[in-house]
Amino acid sequence: MPRFKTYNYYQNAKVVINYQDQLQPGTFEHAVHILIKHKIDLTVFHPRRCAYSGIMSWQGFV
Template sequence: MPNFKKYDYSQSAMVVIDFEEQLQPGTFEFTLHRLIDDHIDLSAFHEKYKNDAGGRSAYDPAILLKIILYAYAKGITSSREIQWQCEHNIIFKALSCDSVPHFTSIASFVSSYPDAIESVFEQVLLV
């Protein structure tokens, strides 16, 4: 009888992950990450935030844009599914720096900033 190594899918593992190493050069997610961090002006998103004097910290628009645009590129449009991907998918974890925005935060961001999101695409055309 063959002797195979034992395995157990129900086991847990603690793994140290460098998120930037998960974004391999030449991939769409790497390009999206670098484009948003280095070339896109996100000031249009900052106007509605009024929490500098107090209140809860908000998710950085760069993080939300990365996960939303990556999800849409993959055909994922449900904010609940995007939240789930941020919890379980290593590329989403890398793009979000392991943050998991609640699906209502994701949906609110998309519906609150249609003009600012459109400006991102206009900026991409100029890069």
């Protein structure tokens, strides 16, 4: 009889999910995606980003 490892049901699994494929036209998620990507002006957040790396820029004393 072969010796198998016992299966652990509490283990984590890494699954690759492409969120763009999950957006079905006509759903609430698709509507939110369209609003954020194309309709809402997000330029108010641009001054808070570092021009070189794109990460959030923080004050030096924080």
